[in-house]
Amino acid sequence: MTSYDFVVQCGSCHPGGGPLEFDRDGRRYDSVMTDANSGMVSGGENSLDGDYYKAMWDKSGVLEADCFLCHMPEYSFSARNEQMKNLNFRWAATTGSKLAMVEGSVKEGKPVKLTYDKSRFDEDGKLSPHIVREPRTQTCLNCHAKPGWKKRGANFRARTDVHLAAGLLCVDCHPAGKYADDERIKGKDVHQVGKGDDPGGHVRDDLDNTCRDCSQCHEKGYLNAPIANHSWLPPLHLDKIACQTCHIPQRPVKAALFQASDVFNPGTKIPEKGKYLWTFYGPDMKYWNHYGELEMMGFDDKPTDPYRPVFARYKEKIYPVNQLHSAWPGIEIEGKKGLAQPLMSDVYKMWMAFKNDSTSYADLALIKDDNDDGVIEINRPEEIDALISALTSYLNKTGYALEGKRVVWVSNDRIYRSGKEFEQVPMEPWEASPYGNVHKYTHDVYPARAALGVNGCGDCHSRNSDFFYAPVVKRPFDEKGNPVYEPQYKLLGLSPWSVSLGMFRESELKPILYVLFVVLISLFLIWAVGRALEILGPPSIGLHHRLFSWIMGVAVFLIFVYLMWHRELLEFMLPSRFWLDSHHFGVGAGVMIVGTIALLIRLKQLYPGGCLRKRVASCFRCTLIAIGLALSALSGIIMLIHPEALGVITRLSYLVFDLSLVSIVLGIILVVFREIVSAKVPIVKSQRT
Amino acid sequence: MITKKVVGLTVLSALLILWSLCISATQTPSVSWSKETIKKTSVEGVCPPFFLYDETGNIIDPVKEINSDKPYSPKQTCGKCHDYNKTTEGFHFQQGRGEKPNPLTAERCLWVTSPGNYGGNW
Numbered sequence: 001m002t003s004y005d006f007v008v009q010c011g012s013c014h015p016g017g018g019p020l021e022f023d024r025d026g027r028r029y030d031s032v033m034t035d036a037n038s039g040m041v042s043g044g045e046n047s048l049d050g051d052y053y054k055a056m057w058d059k060s061g062v063l064e065a066d067c068f069l070c071h072m073p074e075y076s077f078s079a080r081n082e083q084m085k086n087l088n089f090r091w092a093a094t095t096g097s098k099l100a101m102v103e104g105s106v107k108e109g110k111p112v113k114l115t116y117d118k119s120r121f122d123e124d125g126k127l128s129p130h131i132v133r134e135p136r137t138q139t140c141l142n143c144h145a146k147p148g149w150k151k152r153g154a155n156f157r158a159r160t161d162v163h164l165a166a167g168l169l170c171v172d173c174h175p176a177g178k179y180a181d182d183e184r185i186k187g188k189d190v191h192q193v194g195k196g197d198d199p200g201g202h203v204r205d206d207l208d209n210t211c212r213d214c215s216q217c218h219e220k221g222y223l224n225a226p227i228a229n230h231s232w233l234p235p236l237h238l239d240k241i242a243c244q245t246c247h248i249p250q251r252p253v254k255a256a257l258f259q260a261s262d263v264f265n266p267g268t269k270i271p272e273k274g275k276y277l278w279t280f281y282g283p284d285m286k287y288w289n290h291y292g293e294l295e296m297m298g299f300d301d302k303p304t305d306p307y308r309p310v311f312a313r314y315k316e317k318i319y320p321v322n323q324l325h326s327a328w329p330g331i332e333i334e335g336k337k338g339l340a341q342p343l344m345s346d347v348y349k350m351w352m353a354f355k356n357d358s359t360s361y362a363d364l365a366l367i368k369d370d371n372d373d374g375v376i377e378i379n380r381p382e383e384i385d386a387l388i389s390a391l392t393s394y395l396n397k398t399g400y401a402l403e404g405k406r407v408v409w410v411s412n413d414r415i416y417r418s419g420k421e422f423e424q425v426p427m428e429p430w431e432a433s434p435y436g437n438v439h440k441y442t443h444d445v446y447p448a449r450a451a452l453g454v455n456g457c458g459d460c461h462s463r464n465s466d467f468f469y470a471p472v473v474k475r476p477f478d479e480k481g482n483p484v485y486e487p488q489y490k491l492l493g494l495s496p497w498s499v500s501l502g503m504f505r506e507s508e509l510k511p512i513l514y515v516l517f518v519v520l521i522s523l524f525l526i527w528a529v530g531r532a533l534e535i536l537g538p539p540s541i542g543l544h545h546r547l548f549s550w551i552m553g554v555a556v557f558l559i560f561v562y563l564m565w566h567r568e569l570l571e572f573m574l575p576s577r578f579w580l581d582s583h584h585f586g587v588g589a590g591v592m593i594v595g596t597i598a599l600l601i602r603l604k605q606l607y608p609g610g611c612l613r614k615r616v617a618s619c620f621r622c623t624l625i626a627i628g629l630a631l632s633a634l635s636g637i638i639m640l641i642h643p644e645a646l647g648v649i650t651r652l653s654y655l656v657f658d659l660s661l662v663s664i665v666l667g668i669i670l671v672v673f674r675e676i677v678s679a680k681v682p683i684v685k686s687q688r689t
Numbered sequence: 690m691i692t693k694k695v696v697g698l699t700v701l702s703a704l705l706i707l708w709s710l711c712i713s714a715t716q717t718p719s720v721s722w723s724k725e726t727i728k729k730t731s732v733e734g735v736c737p738p739f740f741l742y743d744e745t746g747n748i749i750d751p752v753k754e755i756n757s758d759k760p761y762s763p764k765q766t767c768g769k770c771h772d773y774n775k776t777t778e779g780f781h782f783q784q785g786r787g788e789k790p791n792p793l794t795a796e797r798c799l800w801v802t803s804p805g806n807y808g809g810n811w
Contacts, residue, residue: 003807010784010806016763017777019786019807061744064764065777090744094760099741100751102760114758116751125750126738133734176779189772191779202791202804204780333799340799425797434797 003029004055007063007089012081013143016093017065029057030090059106061090068097070135077142088112097129140170145299150290151200151439152322153255153283153307160252161444172223173212182210199314199321199430200437214243226448232582233453236642236650242319245311246452248441254288254305256280258325258476259436261344262387262409263367263376264351269295277348279375283307283322285473285483287375309441310472312430312491324436325476327378327411329391334404339415339435342395342407350394361390371481379477381419384409388418410435412475429493432473456577461506468492468499498648501655509658514580516665518560523672526553530679546679588661592632595664598671599625621670628663631656742766785809 001009007020014020023029029051033040042059046052063084068075080096083089086105091112095102099120104112121127141148141156148154158165163173176185176193184207185192194211195204217225230238258281265279267289275291282288282305293302309320329347330339353360363386369376378387392407408415412433414422427434452459452467460467471485478484489499529549563570571577580587602622635653642650741749742765743756751757764773777783785805794801802808 006807014784014806015781017773017782019784021777024786061760064762065773065782067763067767067771067776091760093763099761114760116749116757118751121750121752122738123752124738125748125752125755126740128738131736187775189775191776191781193779193781195780202794203785203788205791205804207780336799338795338797338799428793 002053002055003051004053004057007060008084008087011063011084011089011092012077014063015066015069016063020063020089021065022062023051029055029062030060033058056087056106060087063089063092066093066096068093068129068131070139071131071133072097072129073132073136073139074098074130075139099127134169134171137164137170140174141299146294148443149253149294149299149302150256150280151324151437152441152443153251153253153305154441154443155252155302156443157252160446162447163445168223175212180210181212181216185210196440196442197315198438198440199428200324200439218243228448234639234642234654236639239642240316240318242317244320244441244445245318247445247448248309248320249446249450249452250306251283251309251441252304252306252444253302254282254290254307255322255439256288256290256324257283257285257322257473258327260377260476261326261328262347262378264348264355265289265375267292271295274344274348277344277351279377281476285476287373308466308470310470310491311467311488312438313493314430314438314440318492319430320441321430322439322441323430323432324438325412325473326433326436327409327476328435329387330408330410330415332406332408332415332417339408339410340405342391342400346394346398346400347391350391353394354390361393363387363390363393369481370479371477373481377477377481378409378411379481380479384416384419388416412436454578456581457506457510458577458581461502463503463507468494468503498651501652505655505658509655509662510581513658513662513665515560516662516669518557520665520669520672522553522557522560523669523676525556526550527672527676529553530676534679588632588636588657591661591664592629595625595629595668598668599629602671621667621674623667624663624670625667628660628667630660632660632664635660736770739766739769742769780805783807 003019003023011020021028023032032038033042033052033055040046040052040058042056043054045054066080069077069080075096076098077096079098080092083092083095083102085107087107088102088105091102091114094100094114098117100114100116102112102114104110106112120129137156145154145156148156155161156164171179171193174194175181177190178186178188180186180190180192180194182194185194192204192207192210195207195209196211196213197205197208212222214228216222218228221227228243260279260281261277263279264276265287267276269292270276270289271291278291280288280290284307297303310323311318312321312323313319314321328341330341333340350361351364354362354364358365366386367376367378367383370379371377378384387409388407392402395402395407406417408417410416412435413425413427415425416422425434428438430438432438448454459465463469466488468487468489470488472488472491473483474486475484489496526549529552530546533545533549560574563573575583599622602619602625606619606622635657638646638650638653639657741761743749743759744762744765746765747756747759749756749759749761767773783805784807785803786807788803788805789795790798790801790804790809794804
């Protein structure tokens with residue numbers, strides 16, 4: 001693509017200036033072309049110079065940076081784009097600002113005439129337009145909305161974004177100029193807009209993370225943002241997991257998960273011919289006519305297609321991402337690392353030739369729709385061979401110099417030289433394909449009440465949770481055309497046993513602990529009522545009185561059993577799972593304190609004197625409590641300190657801590673139970689006195 | 690004996706109060722109204738009525754029909770007060786022009802000449 005083509009094809013979004021104004025030597029394009037000494041010819045080949053090849057800068061003018069494009073809310077992109085299509089670059093800013101009407105077209109060779117709207121000017125001929133310091137959100141979305149949908153499933157609407165619902169603007173998080181926080185971009189007239197750090201984008205990587213991140217508002221209270229208090233969450237989580245991971249549990253609209261640029265897709269209403277070669281598949285790995293939807297519905301009316309994000313590690317943290325999978329024909333060059341690619345227009349023409357005459361590049365007929373989704377896909381060895389063979393023929397026919405080169409087919413990290421021979425190239429841990437971008441999700445943040453974790457640890461650490469076990473696409477197609485999946489935890493580099501232990505802890509061990517609490521409370525009630533009757537009751541305590549205390553204890557337990565099958569009532573009457581999980585430190589400390597008291601009482605009852613170790617060892621109940629206390633203390637300390645060097649041990653300590661609590665509670669239950677059954681029946685008060 | 694208990698309980702209570710004060714101090718949200726949050730309004734914050742200028746720097750006055758057949762030049766018009774060159778250094782304007790692709794992209798994709806859309810990835 002030449003610089004001139006770049007203006008025509010990409011200038012609708014790009015605000016002008018830079019490469020839309022100056023050539024690679026920093027000279028203004030139109031000045032060069034109008035200079036008789038330059039030797040440039042309007043519309044000529046101009047020595048195949050990429051800045052001037054077939055360009056008419058002298059007539060079109062250049063596209064200066066158009067300030068009003070961002071700073072005038074009423075700016076008309078459509079009026080500007082109309083001028084771009086007509087190659088009236090010089091006039092685009094004037095009509096985009098609605099200051100004048102323009103007639104004529106450089107492209108069509110019609111003289112361009114301009115008529116200003118005088119009503120916009122005061123009597124001195126001066127202008128006082130409606131311009132704003134901070135561009136409106138809609139202004140940014142004029143360019144960022146469509147790619148945001150395709151790449152990230154971004155909706156950018158108050159309905160699905162808590163920040164937009166609160167009335168924030170893009171520039172509140174992406175500040176620039178005097179209002180930026182970061183010194184790298186701060187300064188009058190500096191227009192480096194605060195940016196994040198997307199794995200799929202490398203423009204000005206030196207300015208990564210100059211935008212306001214979550215902590216700048218939700219820790220410091222900027223713009224009166226609510227302070228995020230995660231005191232209930234074990235600190236290990238915030239060290240390893242990005243805010244977005246929990247606060248973007250779902251994406252509102254589809255994103256492209258797989259882009260195949262190797263076959264001609266059957267979509268309708270695709271606005272540009274070449275885009276028929278971009279065959280998209282959504283997060284469900286079903287064919288998605290993205291450009292057709294965009295053409296028919298537009299961005300504002302895109303359909304709701306919620307899906308769960310994939311999680312990947314990027315720079316030591318887990319983020320929700322869209323990892324793009326890719327398939328495309330490439331060109332391998334002898335002695336060179338990396339790949340080139342054929343012109344997409346050549347691939348398109350090859351397919352069109354085949355579609356018009358099936359004897360042209362007839363090998364392409366071998367490429368079938370193996371999964372019956374209505375779209376052909378390349379996945380079997382003979383299909384790979386067919387594409388390589390057909391494209392090689394096409395390129396040879398067009399005179400493309402293939403000496404020292406060969407056509408390959410690339411699927412994610414596999415470079416196929418034939419259907420049965422491929423080379424695997426290395427990837428970053430967050431990538432699904434070295435040739436497909438990875439996009440972090442940051443927009444469309446859900447309210448805190450909808451975040452992962454509001455239902456307790458089980459939101460992630462349970463067998464029903466997608467966090468670890470969700471199927472993640474590993475390869476777009478197997479030989480039958482079906483996607484190949486792997487569990488999410490593999491992508492996160494976790495071992496199955498460590499994930500299973502977490503599941504066991506949250507799905508089984510903690511519920512057991514909480515049930516044991518109920519058993520303990522019930523037994524304690526039996527014991528306490530018995531003791532109360534003994535102290536406060538009639539002089540003679542009979543068996544029926546003991547029975548009364550048992551009835552009370554068992555009733556409490558049965559009520560709990562009933563509640564277990566009536567979850568809403570359970571959460572109404574008892575602490576919720578979230579409350580229990582979020583107060584796990586307090587719960588654990590309480591268990592340890594009660595366990596210590598029970599241990600001391602029991603030891604004193606058994607042996608008023610003697611060796612402590614022997615006393616503990618001689619009583620099973622005491623052993624259970626003592627071991628539990630020791631292990632819970634040790635694991636608790638590791639959890640609180642969570643040393644980086646002891647990663648596996650830290651993770652294990654969560655399990656050990658809960659196992660220890662179970663051990664302590666079991667020991668206490670046995671102590672209380674023994675107290676109950678060892679009480680003498682009947683007890684006659686008068687005998688005691 | 691009673692005095693010892695009273696002293697002990699007093700010390701214990703004091704420690705508990707101190708502990709709770711420490712806890713509450715760490716948990717109370719602190720909103721600092723620094724110069725970052727209260728922005729100073731400066732006189733240059735509002736553009737006065739201004740003339741449009743064409744590419745050669747001449748005033749366009751449609752009311753008096755002066756140069757009123759010329760499109761206005763943002764560079765000449767806004768550039769009278771604002772540093773156009775500094776502004777257009779922004780990556781939104783440059784689109785990767787003048788930047789080298791990051792090493793991994795350059796190694797993988799031979800056609801990529803910049804990290805941005807200009808000479809960039811696709």
